[in-house]
Amino acid sequence: MEREDCGQACLAASIEGRVVRNGFSELVASTLLVVGALFPIVDPLGGVPIFLVLTRGLSDQGRAKLARTIAVNGLVLLVVSIFIGTHILGFFGISLPVVQVGGGLVVIATGWGLLRQSDDDDETRDTKKPCNEVDYMRQAFYPLTLPLTVGPGSISVAITLGANRPEGSEWRWPLITGLLIGAVVIAVSIYVSYRFAERIAKVLGEAAMNVVIRLSSFILLCIGVQILWNGLSTLLRSVLTR
DSSP states (O other): HHHHHHHHHHHHHHHEEEEEEEEHEEEEHHHHHHHHHHHHHOOOTHHHHHHHHHHTOOOOEEEEEHHHHHHHHHHHHHHHHHHHHHHHHHHHTTTHHHHHHHHHHHHHHHHHHHHHHHHHHHHHHHSSSSOOHHHHHHHHIIITTTTTSSOOHHHHHHHHHHTTOOOOOOOOHHHHHHHHHHHHEEEEEEEHHHHHHHHHHHHHHHHHHHHHHHHHHHHHHHHHHHHHHHHHHHHHHHTTTT
């Protein structure tokens, strides 16, 4: 009788250990999935030059506060997109390609404005307009968070990650925890990149930073065109197949 009890206890412990290992591996896999899919698109290091251009004249303390706000905004956007993004789009009757078209147009307009902006314009604007931290904080969500940091590309990928969860696993704690941890890792990378943006610029030097700013503006413009084309091509295919 004691042997049977011992065997049952060992079997239960073995099953419990297997469940814990499977849960941990699922948590790590979902975390890496979010980070691997979103980090190259969010690209917080690539957004440093544009962040510096749009926050010229702001103090180091003000930049730290702004970076924290942008990171929190980005985290909220990603979490909402992952977990209820499809439901929000469905409620308003908006398809993902339409989001890509609208967001692509906004990114194109922002990139074009930054690309046409000259250094002389920045200097005259800085001398005429006093530095007001409140004005910069008003821009924390738009355009600094959306679309420059967490843009339509990132949102569409986050919605896709949430929509492609396996059936029956929507409320499994390892999956939910892994998705949340992945979003937090992206938000932390945004904060660190923007918080130390000025130090990164000093390491690069003024001449190299000007080149990087122009290249980043052009790349941002191209990203907007690509996002716009992705949405348009999907819409055109859906029309042609009818």
